[in-house]
Amino acid sequence: MKKLLPIALLLSIFATWDLPAQAFEINGYVALEGRLFMQDSLYIGQEDNNASIAMAPEFYHESPSGSSLTFVPFYRADSADSERTHFDIRELNALLVHDTFELRLGIGKVFWGVTEFVHLIDIINQTDLVEHIDGEEKLGQPMAHLSVPADWGVLDFFVLPYFRERTFPGRDGRLRTPLAVDTDNAVYEHSSEENHVDFAFRYSQIFNFGDIGLYYFKGTSREPLLIPSVKSNGRTVLLPYYQLIDQVGMDLQLVTGNWLWKLEALYQDNDTKNYFASTGGFEYTFVGIGDTMIDLGLIAEFAYDDRDDEATTPFDEDIFGGLRLGLNDPAGSELLMGLSYDLDNKGNIFQLEASRRITDTIKIFLESWVFFNTEPGDYYLYSIRDDDFIRLQLFYYF
Amino acid sequence: MELTNKRQKSQYLRLITFLLFILSIVFLQTSPHVLAETPEDKGLAIAIEADKRDLGYRSLTADMLMILRNKHGQESKREMRFRSLEIMDDGDKSLIIFDSPKDVKGTAFLNYTHKVGDDDQWLYLPALKRVKRISSRNKSGSFMGSEFAYEDIAGQEIEKYTYNWLRDEECEGMDCFVMERYPVDKKNSGYSRQVVWLDRAEYRTWKVEYFDRKDAHLKTLTFSGYEKYNDRFWRAAQLDMVNHQTGKSTELQFSNYVFNVGLSDADFNKNSLKRVK
Numbered sequence: 001m002k003k004l005l006p007i008a009l010l011l012s013i014f015a016t017w018d019l020p021a022q023a024f025e026i027n028g029y030v031a032l033e034g035r036l037f038m039q040d041s042l043y044i045g046q047e048d049n050n051a052s053i054a055m056a057p058e059f060y061h062e063s064p065s066g067s068s069l070t071f072v073p074f075y076r077a078d079s080a081d082s083e084r085t086h087f088d089i090r091e092l093n094a095l096l097v098h099d100t101f102e103l104r105l106g107i108g109k110v111f112w113g114v115t116e117f118v119h120l121i122d123i124i125n126q127t128d129l130v131e132h133i134d135g136e137e138k139l140g141q142p143m144a145h146l147s148v149p150a151d152w153g154v155l156d157f158f159v160l161p162y163f164r165e166r167t168f169p170g171r172d173g174r175l176r177t178p179l180a181v182d183t184d185n186a187v188y189e190h191s192s193e194e195n196h197v198d199f200a201f202r203y204s205q206i207f208n209f210g211d212i213g214l215y216y217f218k219g220t221s222r223e224p225l226l227i228p229s230v231k232s233n234g235r236t237v238l239l240p241y242y243q244l245i246d247q248v249g250m251d252l253q254l255v256t257g258n259w260l261w262k263l264e265a266l267y268q269d270n271d272t273k274n275y276f277a278s279t280g281g282f283e284y285t286f287v288g289i290g291d292t293m294i295d296l297g298l299i300a301e302f303a304y305d306d307r308d309d310e311a312t313t314p315f316d317e318d319i320f321g322g323l324r325l326g327l328n329d330p331a332g333s334e335l336l337m338g339l340s341y342d343l344d345n346k347g348n349i350f351q352l353e354a355s356r357r358i359t360d361t362i363k364i365f366l367e368s369w370v371f372f373n374t375e376p377g378d379y380y381l382y383s384i385r386d387d388d389f390i391r392l393q394l395f396y397y398f
Numbered sequence: 399m400e401l402t403n404k405r406q407k408s409q410y411l412r413l414i415t416f417l418l419f420i421l422s423i424v425f426l427q428t429s430p431h432v433l434a435e436t437p438e439d440k441g442l443a444i445a446i447e448a449d450k451r452d453l454g455y456r457s458l459t460a461d462m463l464m465i466l467r468n469k470h471g472q473e474s475k476r477e478m479r480f481r482s483l484e485i486m487d488d489g490d491k492s493l494i495i496f497d498s499p500k501d502v503k504g505t506a507f508l509n510y511t512h513k514v515g516d517d518d519q520w521l522y523l524p525a526l527k528r529v530k531r532i533s534s535r536n537k538s539g540s541f542m543g544s545e546f547a548y549e550d551i552a553g554q555e556i557e558k559y560t561y562n563w564l565r566d567e568e569c570e571g572m573d574c575f576v577m578e579r580y581p582v583d584k585k586n587s588g589y590s591r592q593v594v595w596l597d598r599a600e601y602r603t604w605k606v607e608y609f610d611r612k613d614a615h616l617k618t619l620t621f622s623g624y625e626k627y628n629d630r631f632w633r634a635a636q637l638d639m640v641n642h643q644t645g646k647s648t649e650l651q652f653s654n655y656v657f658n659v660g661l662s663d664a665d666f667n668k669n670s671l672k673r674v675k
Contacts, residue, residue: 025675027500027504060675095673097673099664102669102673110527111526111527113528149664154668204668206518206667206668208516208518210531255518255531255534257516258533258536259533260532260533285533285536287538288538288539288588293540293543295536328539328543332499332502332543357501360475360499360500361501397500397501398500
């Protein structure tokens with residue numbers, strides 16, 4: 001019921017908003033997905049393949065002053081994993097635009113970061129992990145977000161009144177740890193649990209030579225520790241444990257000619273183990289290779305986390321090499337390939353993403369992830385070592 | 399000795415002429431190309447005059463429709479909205495918002511043109527809510543798969559080229575200047591030179607021929623449907639870019655031009671990128 005309160009509040013704003021049919025738009029997509037896992041499953045109950053359908057319509061209304069209302073519900077129905085069948089409100093917010101500030105109230109999404117392979121410092125929104133292990137899919141976050149732009153930079157203030165728990169694959173789903181995560185019984189450090197009010201503050205500025213951002217976050221960690229626990233039915237599960245943290249983070253991107261230099265870093269203070277983590281690298285683009293319209297980008301990045309093996313991400317001391325091809329054809333064909341290499345534990349991930357438009361409204365995405373050279377030292381990567389997959393998606397945009 | 403003297407003399411004369419020419423522009427007393435002596439001076443004078451006639455637009459908005467055609471005549475369309483802000487002591491700021499194809503709807507391209515040095519560019523990806531700083535050195539790259547390169551779309555600041563007046567001749571039934579312009583950033587431009595046709599009366603561009611880095615004729619751009627806005631600003635309704643080497647072409651239509659719309663810096667920053675729809 002508490003969950004529904006902010007939603008009800010927002011809906012009431014929608015209802016009472018002065019609605020002279022100025023600019024009302026409905027856009028969005030419906031996507032069909034098939035995932036094919038190349039090896040037999042490691043854990044009992046897991047399916048070899050799955051099919052699913054997802055949709056995310058966007059309802060948008062803008063007033064003449066530039067203020068707007070946005071509503072983006074999301075739903076996925078999955079054939080194999082009941083945890084992956086899920087509904088979320090990605091956005092339900094009112095944006096008030098004033099000459100000297102912007103205020104966004106409601107459920108929204110904010111992204112911070114510059115690198116391609118690891119999204120380290122991004123913290124406002126929780127990861128919707130059942131959607132994808134790349135960490136780019138996010139759950140809607142209730143927020144009051146005040147943004148004040150000035151000549152000397154932009155100040156962003158966030159009050160985050162409700163916490164979203166990370167999604168995890170269920171027992172039937174692939175790409176999970178040997179023990180499934182029991183998302184119904186999350187444990188919190190703070191007694192207010194998901195009602196703990198979190199805060200964040202960010203300063204960012206752009207320069208001719210690059211962009212910089214610095215932030216401070218105080219609240220519930222988006223990344224849970226996973227604690228083995230025996231349930232009353234005798235089954236052992238992993239319980240997500242959400243700590244309170246203080247975190248400072250920064251992102252920096254420099255532009256020098258065809259080179260883009262990127263750096264993200266954070267320091268986190270918590271009751272278990274304070275740590276430092278960083279990721280960065282470069283991207284270099286060759287434009288119009290061999291007298292064609294094709295652009296070729298080379299990406300090299302590193303990731304470092306001083307928790308080493310205790311890191312909750314698979315990347316503690318890794319390097320990444322990537323290649324991005326943009327065909328610049330009318331179909332907008334693109335290809336991204338990447339290879340990660342773990343310097344301590346070994347363990348490589350190969351990933352490939354390709355996409356192109358078939359018609360003006362239909363786009364096809366092909367993706368493949370392959371895990372190899374995995375060793376038990378990297379718990380997460382070792383857990384999913386037999387989950388190499390090919391994912392085919394067909395998006396219809398309306 | 400005599401030779402050096404002559405050279406010094408001619409340099410001296412050139413300097414005087416140049417100063418006179420600058421003065422003439424400053425005081426707007428004479429048509430700028432009258433006093434210009436060398437083809438380079440005359441070319442520059444034409445570019446300065448063309449630029450001057452467009453000063454004071456402050457900000458504008460327009461709708462864009464891009465029709466891409468391959469050599470078999472197959473078409474694909476892109477719809478965009480264009481916003482531009484005049485910056486007094488530097489290049490203009492511009493924002494292009496994509497409406498179609500639908501998979502890129504809400505994607506936005508922000509450009510701070512600089513008179514000297516590289517432009518600043520950002521791309522907003524709405525699915526990730528991510529603003530990406532991109533390298534402006536990819537100026538020769540294709541804009542949205544079209545025959546327009548980024549450098550063709552970006553602000554044509556005077557300082558981005560050096561100039562050379564070639565001749566006057568008739569074009570589109572009018573008296574026209576024909577001049578060459580050479581990109582200052584030779585290393586990253588896709589062109590060795592461009593030949594430009596402007597009419598003498600209003601300094602409107604009617605045709606641009608683009609020559610690739612091997613100096614082969616690559617593309618031709620023609621302008622049509624000029625209309626005058628706010629009693630001052632001429633804008634073409636249609637731009638046609640033909641690639642002679644591939645047989646592909648792109649038609650770019652502009653409509654709903656509105657000048658002096660009251661946009662400000664706040665409409666051209668990373669925040670505004672995130673809220674465009």
